[in-house]
Amino acid sequence: MPDVRTHEPDDHDNAYAGLLVNDTHWAFGTDFEDPLAGVDTTVPDGVDPATLAAYCLMLGDDALVLSQRLAEWCSNAPDLEEDIALSNIALDLLGQARLLLARAAAADGSQVPALPDGSPVPDEDRLAFFRDAPQFRNVRLVEVPGGDFAQTVVRILLFSSWRLALLDRLTRSRDGVLAAVAAKAVKELTYHRDFAGRWFLTLARGTDESRRRLVAGLDALWPLWSELFETHDVERAAARSGIGVDPADVAADVEAVLDQVLAASGVDRPAVAPLAAVQGDGAAQPAHGRKGRDGGHTEALGALLAEMQVVARAHPGGQW
Amino acid sequence: MSAVLDRDRTLTRAREAAAAVVDPELPMLTLADLGVLRDVTVDDDGAVVAAITPTYSGCPAMAAMRDDLVRELRAAGFADARVRVVLEPAWTTDWITPAGRAALAAAGISPPGPAPQRSGPVLLRLAPVRRAVRCPRCGSDDVTVGSEFGSTACKALYRCRACLEPFEHVKEI
Numbered sequence A: 001m002p003d004v005r006t007h008e009p010d011d012h013d014n015a016y017a018g019l020l021v022n023d024t025h026w027a028f029g030t031d032f033e034d035p036l037a038g039v040d041t042t043v044p045d046g047v048d049p050a051t052l053a054a055y056c057l058m059l060g061d062d063a064l065v066l067s068q069r070l071a072e073w074c075s076n077a078p079d080l081e082e083d084i085a086l087s088n089i090a091l092d093l094l095g096q097a098r099l100l101l102a103r104a105a106a107a108d109g110s111q112v113p114a115l116p117d118g119s120p121v122p123d124e125d126r127l128a129f130f131r132d133a134p135q136f137r138n139v140r141l142v143e144v145p146g147g148d149f150a151q152t153v154v155r156i157l158l159f160s161s162w163r164l165a166l167l168d169r170l171t172r173s174r175d176g177v178l179a180a181v182a183a184k185a186v187k188e189l190t191y192h193r194d195f196a197g198r199w200f201l202t203l204a205r206g207t208d209e210s211r212r213r214l215v216a217g218l219d220a221l222w223p224l225w226s227e228l229f230e231t232h233d234v235e236r237a238a239a240r241s242g243i244g245v246d247p248a249d250v251a252a253d254v255e256a257v258l259d260q261v262l263a264a265s266g267v268d269r270p271a272v273a274p275l276a277a278v279q280g281d282g283a284a285q286p287a288h289g290r291k292g293r294d295g296g297h298t299e300a301l302g303a304l305l306a307e308m309q310v311v312a313r314a315h316p317g318g319q320w
Numbered sequence B: 001m002s003a004v005l006d007r008d009r010t011l012t013r014a015r016e017a018a019a020a021v022v023d024p025e026l027p028m029l030t031l032a033d034l035g036v037l038r039d040v041t042v043d044d045d046g047a048v049v050a051a052i053t054p055t056y057s058g059c060p061a062m063a064a065m066r067d068d069l070v071r072e073l074r075a076a077g078f079a080d081a082r083v084r085v086v087l088e089p090a091w092t093t094d095w096i097t098p099a100g101r102a103a104l105a106a107a108g109i110s111p112p113g114p115a116p117q118r119s120g121p122v123l124l125r126l127a128p129v130r131r132a133v134r135c136p137r138c139g140s141d142d143v144t145v146g147s148e149f150g151s152t153a154c155k156a157l158y159r160c161r162a163c164l165e166p167f168e169h170v171k172e173i
């Protein structure tokens, strides 16, 4: 006969006991909630659902992967204020990713990985945690390893300047959900870009060492810059049907913002060639090779995803 | 006539129950004060739907708000209570009510000024943001911004140079 406890364990047995008694404000233990509950997710007339979903995945994966990279700074930033700032930016991007992946799933469920029957994992989490690197559609700028604080500032400046311009135009999308997600994101990205722009200036005008690190960070990320403005077939189709934005169309505006920061900082544009596409792995691929939007990634994405996905994959039936 | 009156009373009761729920991160504010409670409706069968809008895309308080709304509506006698999300128009700090602003100040949190208006592209601001902020503790306007990002997504960190205390400011969006 098994040993049966006949008394209530005292509180020393459970470090969490005090937290959970009579406290209704803890969000854990609640059911998953659809972030688009009650939102009209009808695909607009004349729009291909698969194109809308693929386009949302691109914008969602950009935000998700950079959010994960920025979260690596949590408890590691140069001071408490910057630690909190980077976590805030990561959280905003995670929220944008959640809405965009949920929108992708609502438009075309065929892209959502299948899990065992009865799994409580919601669609946006299936997309985040149960796809492999070749299925991710993010640009490669967001996946490369973090580097130091200066390089992180450069990455946020490059990314948020580009994304702000894209999403500002996306507020006029024919898809009401995308337009609404973009309108909220624009307000957040404005703070992200200002944060990075000010730190860029501060580091450029600081010490020789801070300036050296800033310029090195810019040189390191510059090969990934031009990829942001290359139009993928999905983006072209999305722009044509009035739901998306062709990234080539925002290039002039974004370069003007970057020039403004570089001029104020006295930093030149780097003379570094773009990073080549992934070539010749036998898969069907465009003649130019595969870049981030085609699922052609650097090795770093695999390691990032392994860390991000391990817990969810170990418990595909888990409830959090 | 009395059916209409009953229905009005039911709706009023549902609205009052929903409006009294407080924000989990700013508990001095009700969801109505914060401007995230957008609508409350009751259908013929007595089912209540409360509509809320997120403050920030990644606001972790949304799940707690939904749970709290459903719980309070059930406690008020509405067994069938649901919450739906409204994304459009996007939340702005201009929706924080005068009572909400007073409650923030009383709790030592500087309330937001008017949200920025714009026509045309979003301008880059390389200089620190200038706001007409006063220290909620001593009232001095000799304050300095420490970071545009605070303990929650909606707040910036400030320090008062008169009384030397740090404080938080709800930033305008």
Ligand SMILES: [Zn+2]
Residues within 6 Å of the ligand: B135, B136, B137, B138, B139, B140, B160, B161, B162, B163, B164, B165
């Ligand atoms: Zn003071």
